[in-house]
Amino acid sequence: xxxxxxxxxxxxxxxxxxxxxxxxxxxxxxxxxxxxxxxxxxxxxxxxxxxxxxxxxxxxxxxxxxxxxxxxxxxxxxxxxxxxxxxxxxxxxxxxxxxxxxxxxxxxxxxxxxxxxxxxxxxxxxxxxxxxxxxxxxxxxxxxxxxxxxxxxxxxxxxxxxxxxxxxxxxxxxxxxxxxxxxxxxxxxxxxxxxxxxxxxxxxxxxxxxxxxxxxxxxxxxx
Numbered sequence: 001x002x003x004x005x006x007x008x009x010x011x012x013x014x015x016x017x018x019x020x021x022x023x024x025x026x027x028x029x030x031x032x033x034x035x036x037x038x039x040x041x042x043x044x045x046x047x048x049x050x051x052x053x054x055x056x057x058x059x060x061x062x063x064x065x066x067x068x069x070x071x072x073x074x075x076x077x078x079x080x081x082x083x084x085x086x087x088x089x090x091x092x093x094x095x096x097x098x099x100x101x102x103x104x105x106x107x108x109x110x111x112x113x114x115x116x117x118x119x120x121x122x123x124x125x126x127x128x129x130x131x132x133x134x135x136x137x138x139x140x141x142x143x144x145x146x147x148x149x150x151x152x153x154x155x156x157x158x159x160x161x162x163x164x165x166x167x168x169x170x171x172x173x174x175x176x177x178x179x180x181x182x183x184x185x186x187x188x189x190x191x192x193x194x195x196x197x198x199x200x201x202x203x204x205x206x207x208x209x210x211x212x213x214x215x216x217x218x219x220x221x222x223x
Contacts, residue, residue: 020045024053031186033164034171051173058172062135065180069138069205070105107205107212120215121192127206128188137183139191140202144174160197165190180205191215 020043027037034050041050058064117123127137146154158166165186181187183204194200201216 020049021053024050025057028054028057033167035167036164048173051171054171055173063182063184065138066175066177067180068140068178069180069207070103070107070210072104105207105210107210109212109214111214112204112216119192120195121188124183124188124192124204125185127204128183128185135182136207138180138205138207139183139187140204141174141179141181142202143169143172144176144179147174148176157194157198160193161190165193 020041023041024037024045027040032040034047034054037054038045038047038050055064059066112120112123114120124137124139143154158169161169168186169190191200191202195215199216202214204213204215205211206213
């Protein structure tokens with residue numbers, strides 16, 4: 001019985017991967033939210049399956065980290081390469097692209113100050129990962145904690161976001177603890193609007209500068 005169950009699960013995973021897995025990752029790479037992905041798939045796929053696939057893919061690529069950047073915690077970035085057999089059937093092979101967290105960083109701490117640094121959006125944009133190839137900065141996200149502790153208040157705070165950005169946040173199955181998201185253009189917008197709307201508080205990790213900048217601290221200190 002155990003062998004039959006294993007076979008059924010393996011077959012189900014293979015069927016899902018062939019029908020939807022590659023398409024989900026492709027659409028996620030192009031910035032589609034989970035809700036948008038669900039509408040574009042050729043085969044009906046449960047929303048939670050899409051969410052978990054996107055979440056795991058973002059972890060594999062280093063877009064999301066479950067440990068603070070620079071702590072020396074091993075995390076590898078993966079990508080998926082399409083391969084075809086002699087019959088033209090497509091499968092996907094996972095390959096290692098980059099290691100994250102292997103090197104410990106001795107962070108210098110600073111605090112964001114509008115009087116000195118200008119707008120938060122402008123400050124974050126200077127360190128934004130525009131090309132998507134290199135992790136130059138991360139931003140801390142306590143969304144999973146807030147969703148569980150004060151869901152009504154958190155959903156109300158998300159109203160300051162544009163609909164696609166709000167859908168992006170709500171579409172991911174955030175961990176209960178702190179998560180670190182690569183600072184891309186979307187996260188620049190999200191964090192800046194949350195900061196202006198209700199006073200986002202967190203940290204921005206600048207990898208190249210080896211500096212972590214506190215955002216939302218009232219008594220800002222000099223760099």
